[in-house]
Amino acid sequence: MQILAYFFPEIWLATGALALLTIDFMKPKARRTMTAAAYLAVAGALICIFCPWWEQGMGILPFVFDDFSLDGLTLGFTLLILTGTLVTIALAQEDETLKPNWGSFLGLLVLASLGCVLLVKARDFVYAFLAIELISISSFILVAFERRELAMIEGALKYFLVGAFSSAIALYGISLCYAATGTTGFGAIAQAAAQAGDARHWLATTGLLLVLVSFGFKASIAPFHFWVPDAYQAAPTPFTAYLSVVPKLAALGVLVALTSATFGLGQAAIHAAGLTKILAVLAVLTMTVGNVSAIHQNDLKRLLAYSSIAQAGYMMIGILAATKLGGSAVLLYGFAYLLMNLGAFACVFWVAKQTDSYDITACDGLAVTHLPFALTFTAFLLSLAGIPPLVGFLGKYLVFASALDVGWAWPVAVAGVLNSVISVYYYLRIAYRMFFVENRTGAAIAAPQGFSVLVLVIVLMLIGTISLGIYPKPLLALVQ
Amino acid sequence: MPLLSLIIFLPLAGALIILMMDKEKTKAIQKVGLIFSGLALLASLVLLIDFDPSNSAMQFVEEFSWIPALNVKYLLGADGLSMPLMILTTLLSFISLIASLGIDKRVKEYWFWFLILEVGMLGVFVALDFFLFYVFWEITLVPMYFLIGIWGGPQKEYAATKFFLYTLFGSVFMLLSIIALYFASEPHTLNMLELMAQRDAFFAKGMTFQMLVFLGFYVAFAIKIPMFPFHTWLPLAHVEAPTAVSVILAGVLLKMGGYGILRVNLPMFPQATEAFLPFLIVLAFINIFYGSLCAMAQKDMKRMVAYSSINHMGYAMLGIASMNAIGFNGAVFQMINHGIITGSLFLLVGVIYDRTHTRDIDAFGGLGAKVPLYAGVMTLACMASLGLPGLAGFVSEFLCFLGAFGPWKLWTMLSVSGILITAAFFLRMIQKVFLGPLNEKWSGLTDMNARELVTTIPLAALTVALGVYPKWGLDLMNQTMTSLAQLVTKQ
Structure with missing residues (x-):
């Protein structure tokens, strides 16, 4: 029963998802009930995180099993995942096109989150693989939720094929690891490999690399990122926002756990040094590819898709450092990223709702007609670019600090800062359209509307982005 | 009373109030902006009275823990280096805001951004924690990006983007250097004063480390100053920016670079400074010589003034490279004077541009008789800029040369040529614009109005006052510069 307490969030989410699908089946018109049920499932899970404490007091962390663990990092990422899901549900409420299949949308969304929560908890390849499959299958369906245009189907199909391919790679890597060491636990593999002979050692390292690559697909690490722009563009915007934040952070979370478990044992344990170098190259590649490709994007969703690739690259820096500082840097960056990226997507969604266009020209002249909105959107963009005193800067600061702390990784930090200069260019392109370009179409955007869930989301994200940037003490306390 | 915080955040309060106001009420917005900027000016003058110039240590120190997990403190303090620059900032901001009363496009945004800009500039000069x-x-x-990009000239968007990317490019390297220093110090700290005390530890980490970190900071500061070859953003940004923003750009933002070199590079990395000194002096010479030649080649008055800034900041760098108290005094004084003089030059160019919509030197002629007041103030500013004795510019340039002559005889001698060229292009401009027969096209030209006089006369008065009685300004910084000179030479 005690162990079960650690899985209350998962149980709660699973129950919620099944309930949602059932309601959808029985009473497809009861949308309010479904919305309430979805909120209840996620918020309930959020509360359930704290159940073990309630039962046994604070001193219980970290709680480590062979197969899964509940430490500060897991907790932090779980918090991120569930918060991200809550925001996504709020955004989805504003999307009329989702209304016909509301129940299945919510049910699948909650299922995907369940997979994410399981993934960050997993310390065993089999668990991790199952969790990833749960995320993937739900996401495949959700990306293809709107099949209005051929391009949307293309994006969804790409996502599916690449995803299935990456699953196969993961399985192959896991099997190699198992062949070399006879185990599937993160820590156990590293230990067994350390004691094994050279040939097996290499086998395990190769297996590990394949698994890392496969997780990289989910986290959109270059060169495995080709599905990202198309899938992001095809998916309904609220789900794009979700995809860019929640599964990505979950994958990065399990990468942190994997690297700290396998690299942490020192260089002799496994060919960690070689693997970290590979990760370093991938991080630099991811940042550069994401940023450089984003420069020429005229579609706001594609632009943010490439930007989210680049952002994953920055977080990779903290992962390859494989230190405590690196881990908390990734987590903190995750919080910052959640706030600013969901904020940015909410702003794009807002623009699209007003103008019915995702083109960058839809932002023309917004500063003249909607100054508060333009300033808010700019704040999210500047935070993504890492300009202080916004929260994104803090994330970047910690990530770069973790690289310089490790010493050999300083070139990665240099690449990182140069990339943030590049990124400013395309983030400012949006600000440029809002502030410098006059609205030529003359089709004035409707007068500011009153209260809506979307506005509420934007305001909450803005408050978080600014206040945690200026006063990050609580966030840092949580992260450490 | 936390006077420094008060000065920094008064403009912020103003900006936030403006943000909440109705954008149609432009008069009220301008009033709020002027009040808060004026209050900051007043508070900084109060600070000046309380300031003890005979003490080279940090004064008005405010310290409390901000982000304890990262050892980040909210740490402010002012010494003889920050104090004059701070007064310069509050003064020029207030004057620029008065000069901005004529702007009628998107007033609310303009005043909001301007006040935020003032917050940033003031903070730079008194923050003693690297994070802050x-x-x-x-x-x-x-x-600055928005001020240039929305209210600037024909190429404003390009200029704004170039400015932003250029400066950011420099500052990210500064960020890496800051982090490197953090990990090099024991216990880890971001406090500039503690880091200065620990500089031997950086030396112990090897010359390569010290030189890399030095370069990281130098690139950030050199872009701001701007030092050749990082100067290409400057003419564009200065020319495209609206008048008041040009004043701030030339008057204050460039000083952030010089301030940084004096505050960080010299005292923290004496060995690396020594290694780079031959390059610094050559770059200073290039700035002086090349900047003045470029200015000479310009037909556009604003461009000419912009290039003369490169030349004038070269003198300041010459003073810094002297590595003695006289040169440092000259450098800081030169930065202050350049702020005052070039600020008024930009304002004056703006005056004529507002009336004629051209800045072409050849388009005028004989204006001296038509607008005598304008001709007088403009001539005074030009004379001050070219270093006429009795005006402020002469004193500081003289000190820079005097300080640099000891260690760098050849380069100082070569640099004097800059004065000659500067005199040539300013005199040529005066001749073409104010002397000779009146160009009939401008026979309807009116002289300066009250608002323009209010902005330029105080600066002109300061130019004369600091030229005749420089002790007033130099006393403020002398003690700090003397101890700084001891700090950098004693290894």
């Missing part, structure tokens, strides 16, 4: 310093440093970028 970096935050303020970056805060200046965003408002």
Whole structure:
């Protein structure tokens, strides 16, 4: 029963998802009930995180099993995942096109989150693989939720094929690891490999690399990122926002756990040094590819898709450092990223709702007609670019600090800062359209509307982005 | 009373109030902006009275823990280096805001960004924690981007983007250097004063480390100053920016670079400074010589003044490279004087541009008789800029040369040529614009109005006052510069 307490969030989410699908089946018109049920499932899970404490007091962390663990990092990422899901549900409420299949949308969304929560908890390849499959299958369906245009189907199909391919790679890597060491636990593999002979050692390292690559697909690490722009563009915007934040952070979370478990044992344990170098190259590649490709994007969703690739690259820096500082840097960056990226997507969604266009020209002249909105959107963009005193800067600061702390990784930090200069260019392109370009179409955007869930989301994200940037003490306390 | 915080955040309060106001009420917005900027000016003058110039240590220190997990403190303090620059900032901001009363396009945004800009600039000069310093440093970028990009000239968008990317490129390397220093210090700290005390530890980490970190800071500061070959953003940004923003750009933002070199590079990395000194002096010479030649080649008055800034900041760098108290005094004084003089030059160019919509030197002629007041103030500013004895510019340039002559005889001698060229292009401009027969096209030209006089006369008066009685300004910084000179030479 005690162990079960650690899985209350998962149980709660699973129950919620099944309930949602059932309601959808029985009473497809009861949308309010479904919305309430979805909120209840996620918020309930959020509360359930704290159940073990309630039962046994604070001193219980970290709680480590062979197969899964509940430490500060897991907790932090779980918090991120569930918060991200809550925001996504709020955004989805504003999307009329989702209304016909509301129940299945919510049910699948909650299922995907369940997979994410399981993934960050997993310390065993089999668990991790199952969790990833749960995320993937739900996401495949959700990306293809709107099949209005051929391009949307293309994006969804790409996502599916690449995803299935990456699953196969993961399985192959896991099997190699198992062949070399006879185990599937993160820590156990590293230990067994350390004691094994050279040939097996290499086998395990190769297996590990394949698994890392496969997780990289989910986290959109270059060169495995080709599905990202198309899938992001095809998916309904609220789900794009979700995809860019929640599964990505979950994958990065399990990468942190994997690297700290396998690299942490020192260089002799496994060919960690070689693997970290590979990760370093991938991080630099991811940042550069994401940023450089984003420069020429005229579609706001594609632009943010490439930007989210680049952002994953920055977080990779903290992962390859494989230190405590690196881990908390990734987590903190995750919080910052959640706030600013969901904020940015909410702003794009807002623009699209007003103008019915995702083109960058839809932002023309917004500063003249909607100054508060333009300033808010700019704040999210500047935070993504890492300009202080916004929260994104803090994330970047910690990530770069973790690289310089490790010493050999300083070139990665240099690449990182140069990339943030590049990124400013395309983030400012949006600000440029809002502030410098006059609205030529003359089709004035409707007068500011009153209260809506979307506005509420934007305001909450803005408050978080600014206040945690200026006063990050609580966030840092949580992260450490 | 936390006077420094008060000065920094008064403009912020103003900006936030403006943000909440109705954008149609332009008069009220301008009033709020002037009040808060004026209050900051007043508070900084109060600070000046309380300031003890005979003490070279940090004064008005405010310290409390900000982000304990990262050892980041909210740490402010002013010494003889920050104090004059701070007064310069509050003064020029207030004057520029008065000069901005004529702007009628998107008034609310303009005043909001301007006040935010003032917050950033003031913070840079008094922040003593590197994290805080970096935050303020970056805060200046965003408002400047919008101020140039929305209210600037024909090429404003390009100029704004180039300015932003250029400066950010420099400052990210500064960020890496800051982090490197953090990990090099024991216990880890971001406090500039503690880091200065620990400089031997950086030396112990090897010359390569010290030189890399030095370069990281130098690139950030050199872009701001701007030092050749990082100067290409300057003419564009200065020319495209609206008048009042040009004043701030030339008057204050460039000083952030010089301030940074004096505050960080010299005292923290004496060995690396020594290694780079031959390059610094050559770069200073190039700035002086090349800047003045470029200015000479310009037909556009604003461009000419912009290039003369490169030349004038070269003198300041010459003073810094002297590595003695006289040169440092000259450098800081030169930065102050350049702020005052070039600020008024930009304002004056703006005056004529507002009336004629051209800045072409050849388009005028004989204006001296038509607008005598304008001709007088403009001539005074030009004379001060070219270093006429009795005006402020002469004193500081003289000190820079005097300080640099000891260690760098050849380069100082070569640099004097800059004065000659500067005199040539300013005199040529005066001749073409004010002397000779009146160009009939401008026979309807009116002289300066009250608002323009209010902005330029105080600066002109300061130019004369600091030229006749420089002790007034030099006393403020002398003690700090003397101890700085001891700090950098004693290894």
